[in-house]
Amino acid sequence: MGAAPRAVLHDIRYSRYSGSLRPRSTAVASFVASSVRRPLGLRRSAGSKVWPFLLLAVAYLPSLAVVAVPLLVPQVTLQPTQLISYATLLATNSVVLLAFVATAIPSMLTRDRRDRVLSLYFATAVSWVEYLVGTALAALSLLAIIVLGPLLVLFVGSIATADDPGRWVSENIGDLPRIVLAAAVVVLFHTVLGLLVGSLTSRRVFAVGGYLAVVLVAPVVTVLLSTVLSDDWPLALDPASGPIRLAAAIVDRAVSGPGGLAWVVWAVVVVGGSAVVAARYSRGSDA
Amino acid sequence: MSIQTAGPPGLECVQVSKTFGSVTALDRLSVTFSAPATGLLGANGAGKSTLLRTALGLSRPDSGQLRVLGLDAVAERREVRRRVGFMPEHPCLPADLSAQDVCVQLARMRGLGRRDAVRRTSEVLFAVGLEEERRRPVGSYSLGMQQRTKLAQALVHGPDLVLLDEPTSGLDPAGREEMLTIVRRLSADLGIRVIASSHVLEDIERTCDEVVVLRAGTLAAQRPVLVEQELTGPVDVLVSGDVGEFARALEPLLAPLGIRVAPTATGDIGLDRSSDAALDVVRDLAAARGVGLQHLVPAARGLEDVVVDAMGVHGG
Numbered sequence: 209m210g211a212a213p214r215a216v217l218h219d220i221r222y223s224r225y226s227g228s229l230r231p232r233s234t235a236v237a238s239f240v241a242s243s244v245r246r247p248l249g250l251r252r253s254a255g256s257k258v259w260p261f262l263l264l265a266v267a268y269l270p271s272l273a274v275v276a277v278p279l280l281v282p283q284v285t286l287q288p289t290q291l292i293s294y295a296t297l298l299a300t301n302s303v304v305l306l307a308f309v310a311t312a313i314p315s316m317l318t319r320d321r322r323d324r325v326l327s328l329y330f331a332t333a334v335s336w337v338e339y340l341v342g343t344a345l346a347a348l349s350l351l352a353i354i355v356l357g358p359l360l361v362l363f364v365g366s367i368a369t370a371d372d373p374g375r376w377v378s379e380n381i382g383d384l385p386r387i388v389l390a391a392a393v394v395v396l397f398h399t400v401l402g403l404l405v406g407s408l409t410s411r412r413v414f415a416v417g418g419y420l421a422v423v424l425v426a427p428v429v430t431v432l433l434s435t436v437l438s439d440d441w442p443l444a445l446d447p448a449s450g451p452i453r454l455a456a457a458i459v460d461r462a463v464s465g466p467g468g469l470a471w472v473v474w475a476v477v478v479v480g481g482s483a484v485v486a487a488r489y490s491r492g493s494d495a
Numbered sequence: 496m497s498i499q500t501a502g503p504p505g506l507e508c509v510q511v512s513k514t515f516g517s518v519t520a521l522d523r524l525s526v527t528f529s530a531p532a533t534g535l536l537g538a539n540g541a542g543k544s545t546l547l548r549t550a551l552g553l554s555r556p557d558s559g560q561l562r563v564l565g566l567d568a569v570a571e572r573r574e575v576r577r578r579v580g581f582m583p584e585h586p587c588l589p590a591d592l593s594a595q596d597v598c599v600q601l602a603r604m605r606g607l608g609r610r611d612a613v614r615r616t617s618e619v620l621f622a623v624g625l626e627e628e629r630r631r632p633v634g635s636y637s638l639g640m641q642q643r644t645k646l647a648q649a650l651v652h653g654p655d656l657v658l659l660d661e662p663t664s665g666l667d668p669a670g671r672e673e674m675l676t677i678v679r680r681l682s683a684d685l686g687i688r689v690i691a692s693s694h695v696l697e698d699i700e701r702t703c704d705e706v707v708v709l710r711a712g713t714l715a716a717q718r719p720v721l722v723e724q725e726l727t728g729p730v731d732v733l734v735s736g737d738v739g740e741f742a743r744a745l746e747p748l749l750a751p752l753g754i755r756v757a758p759t760a761t762g763d764i765g766l767d768r769s770s771d772a773a774l775d776v777v778r779d780l781a782a783a784r785g786v787g788l789q790h791l792v793p794a795a796r797g798l799e800d801v802v803v804d805a806m807g808v809h810g811g
Contacts, residue, residue: 224685225615225653229577229606238603252591323589328648331551331581333604335573492552 236342239334243346246319247312259311264353267304270297271358275365288365289380294387295456295463297358298394302452305398306423308354313347313402314415321410336489347399356391359459363387383459390455397451397474404481407488423448444469447477503565504529505656505688506550511559513545513712520545522712523559532682532689534699534720537709538806543692544584546709547658550690551581564656564688577605580649580657584664584692586641590634594625594644597633598651605652612651619647623677639670646677650687657681659691663698671698678702696802706798708805716805720798727770729794731763732777735787738764744784748776765794 249257274291278284292300320326329339363383370376405418426447433442444450444466450473453466506528513521521542537543548554550563552572561568563575588597595616602612620629623643628636633644642662649657662678663671679702681687693699699706700720708716734741742764746756749766754773759765766773774791781788 223618224687225607225611227607227611229652230608232573232606234608235604235606238600238609242600242603246591251596256591319589324583324585324587325589327548327551327553327583328581328587328601329604331553332576332579332649332652332654333601335576 232338235334236338236345239338239342240345240349243316243343244349247316247350260308263304263308263311267301267308267354268358268361270300271361271365275361275369278369279365287376288362288369292362293460294359294362294383294390295460297362298355298390298452298455298459301355301358302449305351305354305394306420306448309351309398309402310416310419310423312350313399314406314419315412316343316347317403317406318410318412318415322412330492336492340485340489344399344403347403348395351395351399352391355394356388359387359391386459390459393455393458393474394451396478397447400478400481400485401447403485404477407485441467441469445473447473450474503562505533505564505690507562507565508546509560509562511546511549511556511561513542513549513554513556520712521549521556524709524713525559526707526714526717528688528690528705528707530703530705530719531686532679532691532703532705534703534706535690535692535709536694536696536699536706536802536806537715540711541709541806542712543709544660545712547581547660547690547692551579551658552576577652578655580652580654580687582645582649582657582659582662584661588633588641588644588648591632593630593632594620594636594640594647595629597644598648601648602651607652615651615653616647619650622650623647624673638665639667639674642666642670642674646674650681654687656688656690659689661693662691663693663695675701696799700798706802708802710806716801718798718801727768730766730769730774730791731759731761731794732766732791733763733789734781735789736784738762741780741784741786745777745780748780749773752776759794763790769793 245251248260249255270292271288274288277291278286278288320329326339330336334342363380366380367373367376401422402419405422406415408418409415426445427449430442430446433445434440450466450470453463454470454474456463457466504527506526508521508524508526511521511524512519524542524546535543535546545554549556549561550568552568552575555569564578566575566578568575592600598616598619599609599612602615603609607615616629617626620626623646625640625643625647628640633641636644642665646659646662649659659678663674666674675698678689678691682689682702682704689703691699691702696706703720705717705719707714742756742758745764749756752770752773753768754770755767757765757767766777777791778788
């Protein structure tokens with residue numbers, strides 16, 4: 209009787225690879241996945257997970273709290289969105305967002321320049337376009353977790369806590385595209401701004417400092433300008449609060465927006481910043 | 496003279512020029528790398544790194560055509576990228592990732608599926624002797640282990656050609672020995688074409704079939720590493736005592752054999768052929784006159800002489 213072998217010896221010595229290769233989109237997707245994992249500290253030491261997950265916890269805490277209270281305390285009859293609006297949640301999380309962007313987004317580019325890994329990537333793995341698209345998608349994904357995630361928790365939590373969930377959904381489904389659009393406005397702006405700063409240096413400390421300088425100094429300058437001119441239009445130039453106020457006006461029509469000038473600033477940063485980042489890498493080398 | 500292998504050459508330059516400001520790195524360079532393993536030699540600034548970077552698409556040639564495995568290095572860069580492995584000289588690995596993660600990530604970015612990437616990573620890390628340490632961060636590795644990781648990532652996707660920039664740089668003698676063994680195996684056993692840039696002639700002699708020497712961005716020499724010596728070819732003889740007197744005594748004895756005797760540039764006695772009978776005459780004459788035979792060597796110039804001359808070390 210021919211019994212199946214109980215053990216098999218595999219020859220694990222190096223041999224030539226003769227398998228087929230996946231499409232480029234799969235390769236870029238794997239680059240995106242690894243670029244998302246690194247700022248979160250995944251597959252790295254426990255210490256490197258502390259800061260990003262602390263920020264994530266703080267970002268989700270308000271929305272989880274207002275969802276948990278009506279669920280756990282029957283006496284509370286208010287809806288989560290009545291306890292905290294989408295616009296308020298965006299504003300509440302803005303500090304967490306700025307801290308996360310400062311520590312995670314510029315370094316997605318600076319670390320590769322610091323490690324001098326770009327020559328390896330561009331010579332044998334990805335083109336500069338694939339590299340930038342992959343990095344941008346990873347940054348967008350990370351910031352969506354911080355910005356869009358809590359808004360969706362609030363939306364889904366409101367369904368869960370509603371007396372008549374079906375009716376609540378039918379009455380409030382229009383909020384969903386506005387939530388996504390509002391989050392996109394914030395996420396896109398800070399992704400480009402973070403990558404723009406990161407593309408200008410290989411030193412992480414300079415990139416973090418540069419980003420913080422932009423989002424911390426600019427508000428002071430715009431407020432001073434507004435005071436001196438006794439007018440509100442300079443406030444629209446503030447890169448820290450401008451996109452948040454734009455998003456708040458999108459998601460909550462009761463909130464007045466910062467005006468057309470804020471959209472101009474947003475567009476200039478997103479388009480101009482993308483162009484500068486592309487120009488920095490378009491030579492396709494690590495120089 | 497070059498050694499041919501089947502298929503298109505690993506690297507082919509036709510009138511390739513590259514300048515950086517006022518510095519000419521490659522000056523209408525035309526050369527074909529068709530041997531299984533080619534060593535690229537040259538002094539600092541000779542154009543070795545520029546040639547490798549241009550072949551990899553990291554730098555565009557100002558003029559001329561450069562083909563890698565028969566593919567245009569500029570127009571067909573995506574395919575070149577897929578089929579080439581590169582081991583840079585400088586540190587190029589993310590310090591916070593393990594060797595395993597580096598190799599898996601690069602394999603996946605080069606188009607391998609997850610399962611293949613993990614399997615191939617295990618194979619290459621085993622082949623370069625890093626299987627035990629593969630989960631440690633690269634930043635904690637010794638220089639030799641980092642060099643091996645760089646080699647492993649260059650091989651993980653199964654390239655047809657690997658470009659190695661100073662593969663033994665910074666290695667201790669044991670590490671260098673292991674690296675040279677692995678590099679030799681690439682072309683000899685696995686059929687991977689190798690182009691290795693180095694300052695060390697001995698490394699090239701041990702790992703390559705052919706040597707290309709660059710000087711000031713031009714081709715200074717190209718020849719096989721091993722040249723078969725003709726057993727009865729010209730030889731140089733040096734004896735103790737009066738060399739001239741020995742040569743004068745030797746000349747009439749060799750004339751009947753049809754062998755001419757002439758002084759060499761270095762002062763030796765040159766024989767234009769070296770049949771067994773002629774060598775017997777030399778031996779017997781030395782014994783009869785009581786002089787020592789200091790050397791009797793083939794007159795063909797060795798690789799080192801050719802390389803040193805080509806590199807212009809003596810100011811040439």
